[in-house]
Amino acid sequence: MEPYILIALFILIIPIFSFLLLGLLGSKMSHKTAGLIGTTGLFIVALLSYITAFHYFFSFGKVGETYEKFSASFQWLHLTDHLHIDLGVLLDPISSMMLVVISTVSLMVHIYSLGYMHGEKGFQRYYAFLSLFSFSMLGLVLAPNIFQMYIFWELVGVSSYLLIGFYYTKPSAVAASKKAFIVTRFADLGFLVGILILSYFTKTFDFNELTNVHGSIFHSHITTTFMGFSVFSWATLLIFMGGAGKSAMLPLHIWLPDAMEGPTPVSALIHAATMVVAGVYLVARLFPFYYFMTPHVLTVIAYIGAATSLFAAVVACTQTDIKRVLAFSTISQIAYMMVALGVSRYGADGEAGLGFMASMFHLFTHAFFKALLFLGAGAVIHAVHSNDMSDMGGLRKYLPITHITFLIACLSIAGIPPFSGFFSKDEILVAAFHKDIVLFACQYLVAGLTAFYMFRLYYNIFWGKENHYHHTPEEAGLNMTGPLMFLALLTVVTGFIPFARFVTSDGLKMETEMVWIVAIPSVLVGVLGIVIATIMYKKPTTISDKVATSMGGLYKAASHKFYFDELYMFVTKKIIFGLISGSIAWFDRHVVDGFMNFQAYWSNGLSSKIKGLQSGRLQQYAWVFAASVFVIAALVIF
């Protein structure tokens, strides 16, 4: 097992090295060299990840019947006697699984970008940032303690910021990057405070200790409460807040649609497949803690997830920017995973740990098909130079490969067998079905909506009314279609992986079986969604407009994303900037500084008064002299 720890270290070192190389020397390189360095680096990382994951799952990971956690770290910063920040790697089922996901998608994006970003100014910078992101994301999933996770959590935030703002001369991109960073930063504050509380009461950052169900933490009885809730509830809730920020849960989702200002491959990598699932990963990481110490927080997570998925699915039906549709779809799907975690139980017997496993499974499959969708959308945008649906239509003839792969991804996300989305989504629905019928109903509805809006998107791009294009759209080169095809292949096959054998909440393998009572209706609702979309959008008709107008206020609200942006703008611009900051600045300049200036003012005034006594005006002296003499004389006399 030792060599794999080393390999895992190399997985981290290679991308940071390539980041430094490209960052420091990038401006001296040609585009081609830079792209090659980045891609080769990632290629090696991917290989190493596959080797690590393969060996973890098939040789050294399994001790007896369970998958054990293997970690190695060194002390980076000593804080107190109990607390110290360590840096290292941790191999367990979910981190190995994430390694595969991240390195695969990242590699695909690297290759794809060779074509997509061809000739862009700042190509080297782009690859440098991609490497930085890969490094941070890999470091995040490999983190053996929560503080390292926080460190890399911040780093992915920054790389996301840098990549969203890649087109830095575009004001909308700058604003979007700023928004993304600040919103997630706000959520990270919750994360940090959560860590502080957690570590204060458990005296450790280490995941091994935090999630060891037989350890002392789980048997200690800390009953400290704060404002009516136990401190652990606060801690886990705040940590979830961090996760909600990165994973764009309601109400911290507002940054993700705007983040689509970044280059499309970046959206595929960061804002669809990897970084946004960090929140899910975080909850999964601490799942035993959540489950045993604060089960009610899990319920909260489930409901927030359900609300988010429904909300995002409704909004996705009304958006016209294809990347935004995908963004809301991402929010919705990640919320799905959160629901799955929320309804899950710990253990592997029967349906107990199904939710956890389903969540991870959906994370796995979603990463591939959503990346595929984004890259496909990127190919479309590359061909027609627009993000807007109304500028597209009838593209199936011009972009055959993109069309087919996109269709596969759409079917997958709609939950049509035998594509991967069907399997993972089905498990989630089953888990919800066993736990809470309200959640199940909600998710069931979302499944139908998902099928509808994805096919609305699909038909609007590839069918419908054919636009007049300035120059004929044509399929891009192999470096762009190759990743599409590869990911389509993964989308088709990954559903058949017996995921429950590998990734479960307690490391023991579990068996799953089709629950037909859930599976058949879920397929049916998917098909229904597709059929409605087909009727409305396959041929250019006016049905969709009629439906939209008949929905009235709901449609308007949904197309404005339920006014969340406006609300946030109001809060930040008016309240934070105007009310708090503005008044503090005023207060500082006028009251605090005014007080200091007033000191100066009165001492100045007083001194000039005193100086006035020594005025040199003889008559004044005489007056004072005479008056004093008379006063003194009068005092003597009377």
Next chain:
Amino acid sequence: MSIPMEFYLVVSTIMFFTGVYGFITRHNMLAILMSLELILNAVNVNFVVFNRFLFPGQMEGMFFSIFSIGVAAAETAVAIAIIINVFRNMKKIDTSEVKNMKY
């Protein structure tokens, strides 16, 4: 001597305080100097009056007045010389305007 001493003293007091008033209120340097003369004059009167009424056999009060007049003359001469010099340099003899030598 049919006039009581107090009568003289009352007159000299009024003269003295008129001088004081002038000294304080006047702006013109020469006018200030004149007020000063009033004050000095009042004092001289007092010397003489006290001499005459209280110590008639002696002459200190009178001599003091004489010397005082002499000193007043000297003082006035110098003061006027200075005032003229100031006027020559600054073209004004108003105390509120001649500020260059203050502070």
Next chain:
Amino acid sequence: MNFLYLFVILPLLMMCGVAVLKQAKQVKILMLVGSGIILLTSFVLLYLFLQARAIDSVSPMLFRSDLMWYSAFNIKFSVGVDGISVLMIILSSIIVFTGSFISYSMQEQVKEYFLWFLMLAIGVFGFFITIDLFSMFFFYEIALIPMYLLIGLWGTGRKEYSAMKLTLMLMGGSAFLLLGILGIYFNSNGGNGNLTMNILEIAKTHIPVEAQNIFFPLTFLGFGVLGALFPFHTWSPDGHASAPTAVSMLHAGVLMKLGGYGCFRVAIYLMPEGAETYKILFLVLTGISVVYGAFGAVVQKDLKYINAYSSVSHCGLVLFALLMLNKTAMTGAVMQMLSHGLMTALFFALIGMIYGRTHTRLITEMGGLMKIMPFISVCWVIAGMASLGLPGLSGFVSEMTIFVGSFQHPDIFHRVITILACSSIVITAVYILRVVGKILLGPVFDEHHLALTDATWYEKIASVTLIISIAFIGMAPFISSNIISDSLTSIISRL
């Protein structure tokens, strides 16, 4: 001859050199070489210190020596360093070094400028090497006076006003400080023996609690004014805004650290019970500083004001952590001093570079500088990231050490106020990104700016030096953290 004297003698020799030399060019070269030598010397000091520490791990201060100054009052020029002073000396020499490089483009009255600059450096170095209250105060005052002239003569904007305000407020602070020092002095005999100004000897005795309760707030306030303690921070925005670049760097980078350093070396170390009594009050004030400074920075338009308010916030965090009176938080405080010193110096250097080119510091009048001066802009982004606490740069480790350390306090009030202070990291992100978005990114605002050039060689050296230092602390925090927490042991044992 004590090795530490070099830190006063070298700048003095440089002053002589500067005074003798005729041409501006020669003066500048002398400054570059001299400050380089000081920088090297400080690293040699670190090396020697670590060696000496390995042999003698007991004495609180190494390289001790005393020179009698005035025997009637038992005032000595006592020097000695522990790990914290060594790090502060290194920080100062880095800032002096980079400040000299930044001042390379100085045009008017070069000689006088550098004379005062060196005098400031002497004050700073002297403060960090002495362990005698009187000498400390002496060097403190030495550092203040050149500030007035440097801002008043070479500054920009409302320089006379700012210089006056800064000097008067700091002088006001030092009046409190003098009272505090005298109070300590007259209570230093512990009932017997001679009165002494030597910190180590005072620390051996126990100052009566009643005296501590009087003199702790005075001393703390005296140093706190320099450390930009709310509400005595208003000299900072005006002073920094008017000061010439290198002076801003030295001031925000080192001089403000004098405040924090003094707070714990004199106020907290010598009067722990006083600290215990007053810490709630001062914690509230510093907590306000932290959040208030951050909010204040959000709406400012002048780059230097933004940075000055951010300094208020960050220096507030230093005092905040010191008052937590535990080892981790205090380690964090010292690291925050280092980190903020480097970071803010980098910021001021960059502001100076931008201002020198665009002749404006208003963020509303700039935009898209990334295209025009990529080097400066990238440095700016790095500095900003350090300031908002990006892992891998110094801001993160120091803030995290402070937050974790402060949160370990068993009292609920301390933990709640820590959480409030934590919220500043979000606000910091807001104002940093606002500036980055406004001036560096986006379309070019002013067509005239297109003709501007990127950083020159000396500016590059200065920026790169600072960035390397920031990254070094950020990547390998265990080195500085261990040195600091070792040195804190003797202080903590008194609490």
Next chain:
Amino acid sequence: MEITASQIIFYILSAIIVGCSIMSVVSRKILRAATYLLFVLIATAGFYVLLNYHFLAAIQISVYVGGILVLFVFSIFLTSQVGEKMPQVKLSRRIAGLIVSLGGAALTLFVLLTQNYPYAAKVSESEIDMYAIGQSLMGTERFQYLLPFEAISVLLLACIITGILVARKK
């Protein structure tokens, strides 16, 4: 009570002194102020005569009126235009002056009029003869004033020199 001639003269002189001194300090034309001062000085000389100090009265006339006042008039001619009015004095300043002078006058008069004076048994009505004055001025015995006399002479000399030095053109 019969009214003697000396009383009448006294009242006239007093009226002149009081009236003219007040006019002298309030008049806004400086030359008029000087003229009022002249009347005051002459009336004062009249007082001296009433008190039988003829020699003093003569000095008063010759030095004050003949010397000092002429000096005043010359310098007034040198420094101001004919008919020029001095600016009105600020009310606050006048009130300040009035307060001090009236207050002082009231206080002094109160003291004056409530005091009992040790009057000499016989007030000499006779004039002091010049011989005695000359003796007193030119001797160095008790009650003789040679030294002050000489001092005054030196002072006057110094004044002459100073006046020349100060007032002469550069």
